[in-house]
Amino acid sequence: MVELLPHLLHQAVFGALAAAGFGVLFNFGFRALPWCAAAGALALAVRTVGQDLAWSLEGASFAAAIVTSCSVSALRKQLGPACNAVGLAGCIPMVPGAFFGQALLGFLSVTAPNLVDAEATLILAVQSLLRVIFTLGAIGAGLLIPAHLLRNQDF
Amino acid sequence: MEPQQDPVVVRHRELERIANMALRAGRIMMESGASVSVVHNGVGMIARGFGVDDVGMRSGYASLEVTVHAGGNTITRMMQVGRLGVNHRLDQAIRRLAVRVSHGGMSVDEVEAEIARLVKETPRHPAWVVAVAVGIACASFGRLLGVDWPAFTAILIAGTVGQYVRHQLLHNGVNVFIVAGLIAFLSATLGGVGAILLKSGTISLAMMASILLLVPGVPSTNAQTDIMDGYPTMGSARAVWVLMIMVFASVGVWFAEALLGLRSL
Known part of the structure; x- marks a missing residue:
């Protein structure tokens, strides 16, 4: 566990930076941005621990989204109706955009002339696409289930 | 009367x-x-x-x-x-x-x-602040994906420039999908050239991380929320929109990789 700490810290710090950066893009106020960063750090920390326990990316992302959603729900009094948005901003660094790009680039490659290893290219592209679908589903479900069960107010 | x-x-x-x-x-x-x-x-x-x-x-x-x-x-x-x-x-x-x-x-x-x-x-952050923040976010995404430190700097610059140009194009009413393609090409090219100049060992990852500002995270989550809340038509429309953005972004990266000789057209 101790040897995991530097990696865990690295992922949490960059998860926080990514979440806060996207928080600025989403026009969160300066008071909400530290909460976005904290949510991002928590999400990436949980996902990293999950992956270190040999969970799949999808499973670790689901656990991370659940923990993040429960945590922001516990802070409802401080965050108000914005708690769901803070949880979402925290989970943005887990959105598998790079896999999405790889999947589409792979599909584009399959149609290229003189393709050498079409099967391997196609399988890689399909794997990436499935990973995107399942991971997005896991993040969405992980965020929504606690918010619905704990009856977070939208207003 | x-x-x-x-x-x-x-x-x-x-x-x-x-x-x-x-x-x-x-x-x-x-x-x-x-x-x-x-x-x-x-x-x-x-x-x-x-x-x-x-x-x-x-x-x-x-x-x-x-x-x-x-x-x-x-x-x-x-x-x-x-x-x-x-x-x-x-x-x-x-x-x-x-x-x-x-x-x-x-x-x-x-x-x-x-x-x-x-x-x-209602206040908005200035465009340059958003651009720098998005650049930092893209570079952080890059670190999460495993890019090295030289590539981090390249992505930071590519993401910042990409977001600033995207803001200007959208502000001038350019179609959102065309903007996605153009910005993907611009950011991936800048990220790739920067990574090459800085002698990074993760050039392809740097190019991909440079375009992550385009990944529509909120619409993709909203698509699921809408379907779960009983609005599958709207959820499906959002999902198609997300897919189209990513298709245009991927084509932009494709051309950038071809320009840098990493892929044939």
Whole structure:
């Protein structure tokens, strides 16, 4: 566990930076941005621990989204109706955009002339696409289930 | 002699003002990144705050419709919705206004003035601040994907420039999908060239991380939320929009990789 700490810290710090950066893009106020960063750090920390326990990316992302959603729900009094948005901003660094790009680039490659290893290219592209679908589903479900069960107010 | 006013017409005019004002609030929420159920609840709260008995709504990707019924009178109105983005502070401000209106005691004129004020005065971060923040976010994404430190710097610059140009293009009304393709090409090229110049060992990852500003995280989550909340049509429309953005972004990266000799066209 101790040897995991530097990696865990690295992922949490960059998860926080990514979440806060996207928080600025989403026009969160300066008071909400530290909460976005904290949510991002928590999400990436949980996902990293999950992956270190040999969970799949999808499973670790689901656990991370659940923990993040429960945590922001516990802070409802401080965050108000914005708690769901803070949880979402925290989970943005887990959105598998790079896999999405790889999947589409792979599909584009399959149609290229003189393709050498079409099967391997196609399988890689399909794997990436499935990973995107399942991971997005896991993040969405992980965020929504606690918010619905704990009856977070939208207003 | 003054013409006698038909009371039904008068009541219809009142209902029309309520419906249009509630739709305006709903449109702003929708354009600011709210899910369909939030928009419906918000519009319903505002309309009921003016004594409307029943509110029925339908949401499309580009329009909202509301039917309000009060005192035996019913009208239906529709409003166009603009480009869907994310503006957290404006979204939350309109939600707070909906709560205030639902308690009663405000006139239609007051609410319309308040909506106009919120649209005008809700603060936004300056474009350069957003650009730098997005650059940092892209570079951080890159680190999470495993890029090395030279590539981190390249992505930071590529993401910052990409976001600034994207802001200018969208501000000038350029089509959002064309913007996605152009910015993917620009950012991936800058990220790739920077990574090569800085002797990075993760050039392809750097190019991919440089375009992550384009990944529509909120719309993809909203798509799921809408489907789970019972609005599969809107959820599907959002999902198709997400897919189209990523297709254009991927084509941009494809051309950038071809330009840098990493891939053949």
